[in-house]
Amino acid sequence: MWNQDFNQSGFSQVQGGGFSTPQGDEKKKSKRSNNIVPVTVAQILTAKHEDDAFMSGNQELSQVTLLGLIKSVNESPTRIDYVIDDMTGPPLDVRRFNDTDENEEAETQTQNVYAPNTYVRVNGLLRAFGGKRTVNAFKISPVTDMNELTCHMLEVIHASASGQQQHAQPIKSSSMGSNSMDMVEQIAGLSPLQMQVQTIIRSDHSEQGCSVDDICQQLRSVAPKAIRETIEFLSSEGHIYSTIDDEHFQATDA
Known part of the structure; x- marks a missing residue:
């Protein structure tokens, strides 16, 4: 489709000697971009x-x-x-x-x-x-x-x-x-939610680690119960570990 449109515009045709190489380079650059x-x-x-x-x-x-x-x-x-x-x-x-069109309603x-x-x-x-x-x-x-x-x-x-x-x-x-x-x-081996929770915990470089409340705050669209179940899974699989209490975690590969 792109090649057809390009040919119809006439720019793909070589108009004279000496210009074929620059046009070819521009075409490749356009295609790449x-x-x-x-x-x-x-x-x-x-x-x-x-x-x-x-x-x-x-x-x-x-x-x-x-x-x-x-x-x-x-x-x-x-x-x-x-x-x-x-x-x-x-x-x-x-x-x-x-x-949007000027006549389109704001709603x-x-x-x-x-x-x-x-x-x-x-x-x-x-x-x-x-x-x-x-x-x-x-x-x-x-x-x-x-x-x-x-x-x-x-x-x-x-x-x-x-x-x-x-x-x-x-x-x-x-x-x-x-x-x-x-x-x-x-x-x-990780689901999208497990990957997200692990990434959040991994990005926290504090000594006490990332708190469960912080994770829930960043993933407000996810139920807290699902987040806690995900944390429990990651901990049991060795991806994360608890630090100062059962509410703070760090990634094992951080």
């Missing part, structure tokens, strides 16, 4: 920014997709600002500009505003302004199945590993980056 890359917030914040391009390892990040929990929402006449947290790094600012416009503590998938363009990185979203949709969190992390691992293998030396072609291996170990 149009790929939607599954990412985490940590990858966005640590990607190298050079020549108007974001590079995470061997991947160019332009159009990205990520999953996370809405921490806050700020509405204005022209856009909606979200703060999204996927537990891999500091929360990320996501902007959704209003593109209809507010239907696309998602409340805090809602898990969402964000598709958008990675941008940087004043040293701060944001995602300008062209689509935000709620996550209705928590298994989508696990699937997304697997997609992130696959995309990262594929990029590394394509650019690796032959002797290292079968190797996978340490970050990808860490994510594999984090996901293996």
